[in-house]
Amino acid sequence: MRRPTPVGRVGRIMRSRIRRHPTAERARHTKTSPGQHDPRACYSTRPNPTPQIAMPELPEVETTRRGIAPHIEGRTVTEVAIRQPKLRWPVSEPLAAAIQGKRLREVGRRGKYLLLGFDSGTALIHLGMSGSLRIVKPDEPPRFHDHFDIAFGNRVLRYCDPRRFGCLLWVESDPYGHSLLASLGPEPLGEDFTPEYLFQRSRKRRVPIKQFLMDSKTVVGVGNIYANEALYMAGIKPIRKASTLTKRQSELLVAQIRFVLQRSIDQGGTTLRDFVGGDGQPGYFKQQLLVYGRGTEPCKQCGKALKEIRMNNRTTVYCTDCQR
DNA sequence: ACAAGCACCTGAAAGC
DNA sequence: TGCTTTCAGGTGCTTG
Numbered sequence: 077m078r079r080p081t082p083v084g085r086v087g088r089i090m091r092s093r094i095r096r097h098p099t100a101e102r103a104r105h106t107k108t109s110p111g112q113h114d115p116r117a118c119y120s121t122r123p124n125p126t127p128q129i130a131m132p133e134l135p136e137v138e139t140t141r142r143g144i145a146p147h148i149e150g151r152t153v154t155e156v157a158i159r160q161p162k163l164r165w166p167v168s169e170p171l172a173a174a175i176q177g178k179r180l181r182e183v184g185r186r187g188k189y190l191l192l193g194f195d196s197g198t199a200l201i202h203l204g205m206s207g208s209l210r211i212v213k214p215d216e217p218p219r220f221h222d223h224f225d226i227a228f229g230n231r232v233l234r235y236c237d238p239r240r241f242g243c244l245l246w247v248e249s250d251p252y253g254h255s256l257l258a259s260l261g262p263e264p265l266g267e268d269f270t271p272e273y274l275f276q277r278s279r280k281r282r283v284p285i286k287q288f289l290m291d292s293k294t295v296v297g298v299g300n301i302y303a304n305e306a307l308y309m310a311g312i313k314p315i316r317k318a319s320t321l322t323k324r325q326s327e328l329l330v331a332q333i334r335f336v337l338q339r340s341i342d343q344g345g346t347t348l349r350d351f352v353g354g355d356g357q358p359g360y361f362k363q364q365l366l367v368y369g370r371g372t373e374p375c376k377q378c379g380k381a382l383k384e385i386r387m388n389n390r391t392t393v394y395c396t397d398c399q400r
Numbered sequence: 401a402c403a404a405g406c407a408c409c410t411g412a413a414a415g416c
Numbered sequence: 417t418g419c420t421t422t423c424a425g426g427t428g429c430t431t432g
Contacts (some may be wrong), residue, residue: 204425204427206410240408240423270417281403300425389424390424
């Protein structure tokens, strides 16, 4: 089916929207005209193995953090190369100059954001839907979608993102006060994410429970895959209104969310070597998923065909018998 | 405050 | 076979 094209007044308004982040620098990107420098000229030629697209959910981001941290923490930035500044928001203009010669204190994480903490300022990195980071040697030629490098001597942190939904922003003040992080809900593996919290928070919410869980203001790091899995394991139907959640179900749900995320992080630990010289992709997609991606295959508990629907434009899979 | 829907992007898959 | 269209999805923003 053809995508509806916005028409009339509303369409004009939508088309005229400017893509920017309110607190991000308003870097302007003029189109490259003939004769001008084409940023893509920096890339090696296109025929390289297409990077596998894995959806980075919280376990992937945490594994990435653990994978890159030992190689770059405590080291000093020797060079920054931005080949493609047009990510979800323009790469912060002052970033390269700001971190040049600076020492990286630590690699932190808040939700799905990675925080490269320097002595003065923080680089915020989000992997979007298809982003990945890996450590390469300085002489390794960039592939087609390798959009930026941050070099630490002989170790280069390289960012690849075919769909460019990720971002690289420079924040000089307290990063946790930045608008992207300030309103985030609790960490799912932290002590603030309790059954009581989830229960109270869901009281007046009429949206489907799955959508409620995927809202980063409720809890961070629960994307489509893990929302499907956790709801299946907790025996809760994704389309139910959040407000119908019982206290007992809140307990089950919190426990299952913690379980599926922790298990994935544990499994990711076995693929850390992939971050150096490899493709930078943790091997999560190999893990066994109970419902996500199984379409209408039989439920692993009762054998009945799973149901696949679209909810809020997201694929949702559940068992009509095991989930109530 | 809450809810709904769009935008961003491009490789892969499906459709013709 | 080859071209065109649709789908996938995280998440901030705008509108209702």
